Amino acid sequence: MDRLQPQRILLVDSNEPQRRRLATPLANHGYVVEEVHEGAHLIALMRSLHQYDAVLLELELCDEDGLALLRKLRDWSDLPVIIVSSLHDEARRVAAFELGADDFVPRPYFERELLLRLKRLLHSRQEQQPKVIKIGPLTLDHRRREVTVTPAGALNLTASEFDLLAVLMQARGEIVSRLRLAERVGREFEGSSPESIAVLIYRLRRKLAQVIDGAENQVIVTVPRFGYRLSIETLHEWEETPNRPGFAASPQACAAGP
Structure with a gap:
């Protein structure tokens, strides 16, 4: 908060x-x-x-x-x-x-x-609570409310998308339940439910896919009947090959909105 x-x-x-x-x-x-x-x-x-x-x-x-x-x-x-x-x-x-x-x-x-x-x-x-979390090409800065992808730049995330990604990054590959994500999501998504978390996951996957080739279904993994987890191994693989297609410069560099 x-x-x-x-x-x-x-x-x-x-x-x-x-x-x-x-x-x-x-x-x-x-x-x-x-x-x-x-x-x-x-x-x-x-x-x-x-x-x-x-x-x-x-x-x-x-x-x-x-x-x-x-x-x-x-x-x-x-x-x-x-x-x-x-x-x-x-x-x-x-x-x-x-x-x-x-x-x-x-x-x-x-x-x-x-x-x-x-x-x-x-x-x-x-x-x-760590102020800065770095996993592969993703860096999340709590103080600035900003997520950057190396070398693309800052992701344009809503406050709820930022909060959701922060929980997944803090878990560092462990499964996070839909209930826990619903509780931790920011105020923009007031009244969030486990079902509505799927909408945020979809939006976040699409934004990651814009700067990381193939990220839409590989960075945030669905674990049926349990929840979601961040694929640490996939992110580290991308970090080792930063010049692959998909690491394009982001057209906007915006911190998480209110």
Whole structure:
């Protein structure tokens, strides 16, 4: 997400007074807080989780087991999750970490400590994201929101196409599910679904094929019933033969649009 914008926190807790006691200091420290009182509401938000920077989740909810909800969330997203819960016996804490929680803060908690844990988690996630990724002739620059193909130049990508390619490049050849791609796609493609990801893949393949000979069906590989992956071996083969037909200069050099 754009770091010029306030960081957005999704707070999931069925206990309203308890939820408000946490939402207020978060807002006072500059976070934009959206409060959710049911697990069903969080499930409904799954496709728009890319709008948030972290989830604070209480395990004791009125309609859903918190650990089951965490499992569903992790099937969809790698968004940072801190469990803030009054249910903090050893078995639940271990289960939460096994299911992918990033941190666990038992109630009652020290407010300043919780805020510091959240700040450090968000900072750590930002640092983990590589600023520039290079695979074969493709170079993706997160800071400039630009993808270049050597020696053709910059690709003219929409924000959603850029985000999709970024996820595939970060996976470095591993399969990425359609659900994960749908969650990570940028705001331009609001309300994206696994089905709509196929449209973006088609558009991205066509743009790559304009500057890389035969790229339309070979660089982004469909893995039936699972998702997509980037063909690292194919990109490296092209890098070794940069003068082959298809490496033509791009007529435009445009960064990803808003």
